[in-house]
Amino acid sequence: MTALGYNFGYLDENTKRMIRRALLKAVAIPGHQVPFGAREMPLPYGWGTGGIAVTASVIGADDRLKVIDQGADDTTNAVSIRRFFAKVAGVETTERTGEATIIQTRHRIPEIALREGQVLVYQVPMPEPLFRLEPRVSETKRMHALADYGLMHVKLYEDIARHGHVAISYNYPVLVGGRYLMSPSPIPAFDNPKMDRMPALQLFGAGREKRIYAVPPYTSVRSLDFEDHPFRPVRADAPCALCGSRESYLDEVVVDDRGGRMFVCSDTDYCSTRQATREAAE
Amino acid sequence: MTALLEATGLSLRFGTVPALDDVSLEVFPGEVVAIVGESGSGKTTLLRVLSGMMRPEAGAVRYRDPEGSVHVVHEMGEAAMRRLHRTDWGFVHQNPRDGLRMRVSAGGNIGERLMAVGARHYGSIRAEAAEWLRRVEIDPARIDGMPALFSGGMQQRLQIARTLVTRPRLVFMDEPTGGLDVSVQARLLDMIRALVADLGLAVVIVTHDIAAARLLAHRLLVMRQGQVVEQGLTDRVLDDPQHEYTQLLVASVLAA
Numbered sequence: 304m305t306a307l308g309y310n311f312g313y314l315d316e317n318t319k320r321m322i323r324r325a326l327l328k329a330v331a332i333p334g335h336q337v338p339f340g341a342r343e344m345p346l347p348y349g350w351g352t353g354g355i356a357v358t359a360s361v362i363g364a365d366d367r368l369k370v371i372d373q374g375a376d377d378t379t380n381a382v383s384i385r386r387f388f389a390k391v392a393g394v395e396t397t398e399r400t401g402e403a404t405i406i407q408t409r410h411r412i413p414e415i416a417l418r419e420g421q422v423l424v425y426q427v428p429m430p431e432p433l434f435r436l437e438p439r440v441s442e443t444k445r446m447h448a449l450a451d452y453g454l455m456h457v458k459l460y461e462d463i464a465r466h467g468h469v470a471i472s473y474n475y476p477v478l479v480g481g482r483y484l485m486s487p488s489p490i491p492a493f494d495n496p497k498m499d500r501m502p503a504l505q506l507f508g509a510g511r512e513k514r515i516y517a518v519p520p521y522t523s524v525r526s527l528d529f530e531d532h533p534f535r536p537v538r539a540d541a542p543c544a545l546c547g548s549r550e551s552y553l554d555e556v557v558v559d560d561r562g563g564r565m566f567v568c569s570d571t572d573y574c575s576t577r578q579a580t581r582e583a584a585e
Numbered sequence: 586m587t588a589l590l591e592a593t594g595l596s597l598r599f600g601t602v603p604a605l606d607d608v609s610l611e612v613f614p615g616e617v618v619a620i621v622g623e624s625g626s627g628k629t630t631l632l633r634v635l636s637g638m639m640r641p642e643a644g645a646v647r648y649r650d651p652e653g654s655v656h657v658v659h660e661m662g663e664a665a666m667r668r669l670h671r672t673d674w675g676f677v678h679q680n681p682r683d684g685l686r687m688r689v690s691a692g693g694n695i696g697e698r699l700m701a702v703g704a705r706h707y708g709s710i711r712a713e714a715a716e717w718l719r720r721v722e723i724d725p726a727r728i729d730g731m732p733a734l735f736s737g738g739m740q741q742r743l744q745i746a747r748t749l750v751t752r753p754r755l756v757f758m759d760e761p762t763g764g765l766d767v768s769v770q771a772r773l774l775d776m777i778r779a780l781v782a783d784l785g786l787a788v789v790i791v792t793h794d795i796a797a798a799r800l801l802a803h804r805l806l807v808m809r810q811g812q813v814v815e816q817g818l819t820d821r822v823l824d825d826p827q828h829e830y831t832q833l834l835v836a837s838v839l840a841a
């Protein structure tokens with residue numbers, strides 16, 4: 304109990320234990336969605352209750368937490384979640400990817416490679432990759448059980464037939480460990496290759512659907528594609544206007560009221576680190 | 586067992602209705618077997634039980650795979666059953682909407698079975714889909730068209746293309762020409778007959794239409810109240826019916 308009357312990490316120990324059990328199962332069966340029965344968090348869903356529940360269950364007093372939303376540490380959502388954990392767990396927080404032990408994220412994977420020992424916690428709005436194609440939950444469960452994913456390929460086929468390429472730029476479906484079809488959450492397809500054989504542990508929490516899934520370190524994560532239409536991560540064809548990066552994922556931002564626009568890194572820590580290095584060199 | 590499919594002593598009741606009553610039957614490679622009989626006689630039920638979609642209360646269905654191993658259909662696991670229904674077997678529904686994905690293009694409908702068994706080359710899947718459209722007499726230019734915009738006859742031909750693309754050896758068809766105009770029916774029957782001969786398919790086909798049975802089937806089973814009252818070579822059964830119910834059935838066709 305902290306002085307404020309919260310248990311460490313806000314959740315009670317029973318709930319944490321339940322979530323950790325689900326996490327262990329999830330790690331044991333990479334990409335498989337494990338239901339968890341945690342009670343409601345007294346937070347609105349937009350906050351990413353699934354991600355918060357996972358972070359609350361794995362965080363320890365020695366952890367250093369980073370929270371990003373669309374790649375940025377300074378959005379309202381990211382700031383609120385960071386403050387929340389600073390208060391209920393008393394942990395250190397950071398904006399530096401390299402210094403964090405836990406990174407909770409919505410919609411991005413940091414640009415710099417994560418390393419062993421780090422944990423990346425994704426906030427997931429809809430865990431079921433097949434839900435748009437097959438609305439019956441019993442049927443999607445059966446498809447996962449039988450690794451029967453032809454229908455997802457039909458969707459990709461239809462995209463190519465109609466648009467000449469696969470028209471999925473976010474939440475691009477992946478096959479984990481050669482077995483389970485998984486939703487990577489609404490990260491840009493650009494980030495998908497970072498998931499493959501990542502040294503860090505990747506945990507996914509879906510609050511509304513009450514599902515947890517995981518990708519253990521060094522697990523293969525393959526974006527679905529065709530031999531003659533291989534998966535291609537796309538980014539805007541421009542350098543970052545602030546740091547000049549040609550490798551990072553860019554956001555297009557409006558800079559004035561005359562329709563002026565520029566491209567800047569969506570990963571704010573990556574961008575500011577590069578700017579600082581450049582200034583130091585000058 | 587040299588038959589592709591062998592059913593013995595199949596029985597199934599719905600409440601007090603005996604939908605199947607001690608039905609036995611064999612289907613040999615390349616053979617077309619027609620099941621005829623009045624409405625409610627158990628034809629669809631028999632097809633569903635034979636194809637593993639429904640479990641009988643008594644009796645067994647055995648299937649011989651391409652390697653020659655024999656499987657008891659209702660003891661196969663779900664995964665094996667699904668695979669079988671996409672590879673060595675096919676099912677053509679009376680209503681094409683039950684066998685097609687209406688919101689997927691014609692090409693995607695045909696490609697689905699290929700992708701389900703692991704095809705991952707878009708160009709080859711598409712080429713194969715176009716070739717199958719041609720075979721079922723649909724203009725390959727309509728490969729990206731939605732089946733909802735196809736006529737009933739075209740939808741049925743598309744369903745057949747989608748079913749045959751993985752080269753099954755055994756296909757179940759439930760009234761494939763039902764609900765179509767007479768002229769469209771005739772064309773579809775001709776097409777089915779040509780495909781069956783070309784591919785050496787074995788077919789179990791349910792039909793109301795004695796003329797269709799005569800055109801397509803090598804053997805005929807006549808059902809009434811869940812029982813097979815007569816069976817034999819098609820011409821023999823139709824030209825020289827032994828059971829009085831068959832005599833009635835044939836006479837009613839001649840009168841019509």
Ligand SMILES: Nc1ncnc2c1ncn2[C@@H]1O[C@H](COP(=O)(O)OP(=O)(O)OP(=O)(O)O)[C@@H](O)[C@H]1O
Binds near residue numbers: 599624626
């Ligand atoms: N799911 C079910 N529940 C209850 N009774 C059923 C069910 N399916 C079929 N029956 C009954 O079993 C009998 C055989 O039905 P079935 O559909 O096999 O006949 P059929 O020969 O295919 O008829 P039709 O020519 O009209 O298609 C009928 O009396 C029917 O009402």
Ligand SMILES: [Mg+2]
Binds near residue numbers: 628629
């Ligand atoms: Mg019927």
Ligand SMILES: [Zn+2]
Binds near residue numbers: 545547551
């Ligand atoms: Zn930048």
